[in-house]
Amino acid sequence: MVSFDKLQLISGDRAILAGGSESGKSTLGAGSKDYAFRDSLVGQWVARYCNSTDRGKACIVDSKPRFRAAYNDAGLSDSKRYRDWDYGQQIPGSTRVEPGDFQGLERAMKLSDIVIIQTDAVDQEAARVIALVERFRRTSGGKHKRLVYFDELMDFYNQSGMPLRGTGNVAVRCARSGAERSLTSLFAMQRTKGVPVQLWELITKLYLFRLDLEDDMKRIRESGVPLGLTAPVDDHVFKYWNKKTDRRHWYGPYTLTMRAKV
Numbered sequence: 450m451v452s453f454d455k456l457q458l459i460s461g462d463r464a465i466l467a468g469g470s471e472s473g474k475s476t477l478g479a480g481s482k483d484y485a486f487r488d489s490l491v492g493q494w495v496a497r498y499c500n501s502t503d504r505g506k507a508c509i510v511d512s513k514p515r516f517r518a519a520y521n522d523a524g525l526s527d528s529k530r531y532r533d534w535d536y537g538q539q540i541p542g543s544t545r546v547e548p549g550d551f552q553g554l555e556r557a558m559k560l561s562d563i564v565i566i567q568t569d570a571v572d573q574e575a576a577r578v579i580a581l582v583e584r585f586r587r588t589s590g591g592k593h594k595r596l597v598y599f600d601e602l603m604d605f606y607n608q609s610g611m612p613l614r615g616t617g618n619v620a621v622r623c624a625r626s627g628a629e630r631s632l633t634s635l636f637a638m639q640r641t642k643g644v645p646v647q648l649w650e651l652i653t654k655l656y657l658f659r660l661d662l663e664d665d666m667k668r669i670r671e672s673g674v675p676l677g678l679t680a681p682v683d684d685h686v687f688k689y690w691n692k693k694t695d696r697r698h699w700y701g702p703y704t705l706t707m708r709a710k711v
Contacts, residue, residue, distance in 0.1 A: 468658025518545035549577030576615030
């Protein structure tokens, strides 16, 4: 077993968070009301790379939507947008951008280290969301480290595994940027069966939570994980596989320590 702090993302990683609804994958990804953002994968990445040397910026693609931004792209409090929500973790210091608003993205990246592209109509706005992700992706490289986190990747794919019209194969494009452009990619998903095979070939890390369907575990096994790896049964428990450092072994289970956010 490796220590929990060794499981965090490093620049250039291509990682998948796989698990059923409410299994804990989004909690590990970017926190929740009961799990501090600073302890999440995105939060740890921000703490490590968002500095004057690495010039890090993170982009959260929130198509549920699930998270609350702290500000809008005018630099004003965005709390009114969420006043009717009784759920959702606020991402500290984050700035929300409307889908398709390129100027808003530029303003947000000047204001904040964390940009949230958020929509509650992904079926209508998928192409506009992905256009911003592509613009963000192109800002990576050299001394400009970037992270893209899709809270539900399958919102941008059909059940057949084909990308939605106008989005292209955005996950594969991000993953290919990897170490070459200092782009870190984190993809969360409930269903793994629809994930393009090309993406599994590029993945370096897997965080595996409870799965609801055997077909999803079958797809994960086809990606080359170690024999004997099975999904946990309980919520907020995950297993970890690092393809780059030791593809023959998996680690865990690890349990998320749920507590009041501070």
